[in-house]
Amino acid sequence: MAERPRRRIPEATVARLPVYLRSLVELAGDRVSTTSSERLAELAGVNAAKVRKDLSYLGSYGTRGVGYDVEYLLFQVSRELGLTQDWPVVIVGAGNLGAALANYGGFGDRGFPVVALFDSDPAKIGTTIAGVKVLDQRDIPRVVQASGVAIGIIATPAPVAQDVADLLAAGGVRSILNFAPAVLTVDPSVSVRKVDLAVELQILSFYQQRGPNQAVGS
8 A cells, every 4th residue: 555645734733733633532532423623723722714724734624514524533633643553752860750751641541651761860770660660871772772762751950961862862762852951952863842841931920920911822
């Protein structure tokens, strides 16, 4: 069977696809078989025209007077996001944040099983968190390569984040989610998404001090 052609999808649309997915899962859970772009827009917090434009990149245009088939659209969005298979994940940093992430059952439920934890602290190495053994950080390249790890999560202090990114890349990891407050330098073949909780709080602080009429837009 020939591989289906890959469409170029704008980054802004990609960022909204998980929101549509969550909304569709909710609709499917309520046994809703079809939905309109207006209803999906309401659930996703965007406008209907944007929904129709975004879904058109997936080749889904709905049926006039009927709307979108929820189950099929759920499959289309899942396929586009690569969620029709599991993507093994490792977490580097077994401190408070790393342990909290490891204990979050939602990763495995959504197709991102945590297969290994790493740390450089001898007191943490060999312990178990959420049923996963904490391994020596120096073993990252060997373990991720042997386990076919797709995504590495960095939950370390900023000073060691770059070293960790280098170890992950050396093992073949091409996707990194970085919680450390540090800018990483990686090969262009490696995708990095940064989550800086302090920055997000500072943005909320900006709107907070401006009052209720300056709420953050979606």
